[in-house]
Amino acid sequence: MEQRHADRIAEQLEELVFDGTFSDGDRLDEVRLSEQFGVSRTPLREAIQRLAQSGLVELIPRRGAFVRQPGPVELIEMFEVMAELEAACGRLAAMRISETALEALRQANTLCQQAVEAGDTDSYYAENERFHKIIYRSSGNAFLEQEATKLHKRLKPFRRVQLRFRGRMGQSMAEHEAIVAALAAADAEAAAAALRTHVAVQGEKFHNLMASLRSAAE
Amino acid sequence: MEQRHADRIAEQLEELVFDGTFSDGDRLDEVRLSEQFGVSRTPLREAIQRLAQSGLVELIPRRGAFVRQPGPVELIEMFEVMAELEAACGRLAAMRISETALEALRQANTLCQQAVEAGDTDSYYAENERFHKIIYRSSGNAFLEQEATKLHKRLKPFRRVQLRFRGRMGQSMAEHEAIVAALAAADAEAAAAALRTHVAVQGEKFHNLMASLRSAAE
DNA sequence: GTCAATAGTTTTGTATACAAGAATTACAGG
DNA sequence: CCTGTAATTCTTGTATACAAAACTATTGAC
Numbered sequence: 001m002e003q004r005h006a007d008r009i010a011e012q013l014e015e016l017v018f019d020g021t022f023s024d025g026d027r028l029d030e031v032r033l034s035e036q037f038g039v040s041r042t043p044l045r046e047a048i049q050r051l052a053q054s055g056l057v058e059l060i061p062r063r064g065a066f067v068r069q070p071g072p073v074e075l076i077e078m079f080e081v082m083a084e085l086e087a088a089c090g091r092l093a094a095m096r097i098s099e100t101a102l103e104a105l106r107q108a109n110t111l112c113q114q115a116v117e118a119g120d121t122d123s124y125y126a127e128n129e130r131f132h133k134i135i136y137r138s139s140g141n142a143f144l145e146q147e148a149t150k151l152h153k154r155l156k157p158f159r160r161v162q163l164r165f166r167g168r169m170g171q172s173m174a175e176h177e178a179i180v181a182a183l184a185a186a187d188a189e190a191a192a193a194a195l196r197t198h199v200a201v202q203g204e205k206f207h208n209l210m211a212s213l214r215s216a217a218e
Numbered sequence: 219m220e221q222r223h224a225d226r227i228a229e230q231l232e233e234l235v236f237d238g239t240f241s242d243g244d245r246l247d248e249v250r251l252s253e254q255f256g257v258s259r260t261p262l263r264e265a266i267q268r269l270a271q272s273g274l275v276e277l278i279p280r281r282g283a284f285v286r287q288p289g290p291v292e293l294i295e296m297f298e299v300m301a302e303l304e305a306a307c308g309r310l311a312a313m314r315i316s317e318t319a320l321e322a323l324r325q326a327n328t329l330c331q332q333a334v335e336a337g338d339t340d341s342y343y344a345e346n347e348r349f350h351k352i353i354y355r356s357s358g359n360a361f362l363e364q365e366a367t368k369l370h371k372r373l374k375p376f377r378r379v380q381l382r383f384r385g386r387m388g389q390s391m392a393e394h395e396a397i398v399a400a401l402a403a404a405d406a407e408a409a410a411a412a413l414r415t416h417v418a419v420q421g422e423k424f425h426n427l428m429a430s431l432r433s434a435a436e
Numbered sequence: 437g438t439c440a441a442t443a444g445t446t447t448t449g450t451a452t453a454c455a456a457g458a459a460t461t462a463c464a465g466g
Numbered sequence: 467c468c469t470g471t472a473a474t475t476c477t478t479g480t481a482t483a484c485a486a487a488a489c490t491a492t493t494g495a496c
Contacts, residue, residue: 053271088302
């Protein structure tokens, strides 16, 4: 069955918001966007409703739909929630993970390590994402997996900045090893703590970068 | 500024799904609903897009919008996530809560106790909700507060069933006391554990009721 | 030069029309 | 009576039209 225009456009608009093509406060011009997507305003408006529901745009009645990129405070808060969700995944996974999944985690880590040594940032990120997705899945809670995946996707554009800090990939590898060890030992609290710290460090690096950029701008 | 039809209808449809007026699998008939709401199909369809984005309905292209009420497994998963979110709120609140908020928690608990003694279920629930909302707020993380509030609202229709179990309100009161004590002591781990257990018990009672209803139906 | 009022333009919200796909109903044949 | 096919009806998805609100530009008065 062919996908509805509204669904396709909602996906594409979401990507444009995520990748920064639309900046905070940009107004989504219905006429121009419907021309750009080659459709009438109806499916475009339905797509915009989707984004409004997700909080990516804010609808102001009779004035327009305005893009909402999270500010620094909100981003810190989102990383904080991401840390808690990953900790929850870790806690549950420690009790529920299979040997197959544990082995897949080790494999993803090995590939991460190889990417670090090769200086291959894209491979590093791909395997890193696979690592986390396995943990989400291993929580055995589809709803939690869905929530974690959704927030992980939202934060993806902001996550790469941590690589600007010297030695972060190596540090991340060590944190990954600690996570796998805790999961292998079925240590729920250790797994939760390791994941919480791992993700909280990402948020912290981001915060530090924002602070340093702000200092440089002054 | 007058609210848009689409926004008003989305809110009302959401309530109808939450309170069970629409059952799982019901198809939302666009023509009938637009007549019922006294509008054209356009704002009704825009409202349905909102619900589809929230997962309350599933859109099947060219076939319709079907209501999705969570099944027992998904409910258990949602309660599990609620427990983790509340634990996260508790952990952060233990470090961030104000004396004013602590006092408000104690007051809400006192009113809960009075409601228990009076057998006043509605007051009990109102104060119980106030208790939890204070903790969400005291986490000092607006994004976490928003996520916890959203899930709390989604699970509200299923939460009352736990009262069917003998002594649950009294037990809940004791759990509330433990939560307040942990927050007052700024004990992050104790607050998190107490809240996690408190909410997990709700999910467990619900699960037990479903099981007993199933046994009675056989 | 500034401010207010008015006129014109643009944009949004909703109603309606129409086409296509899905579902239902009716009819015919075995 | 059952099954298959065709016709009809219903529902959804999208296009377009129109009205109202918001925004912008222009003009006149002080």
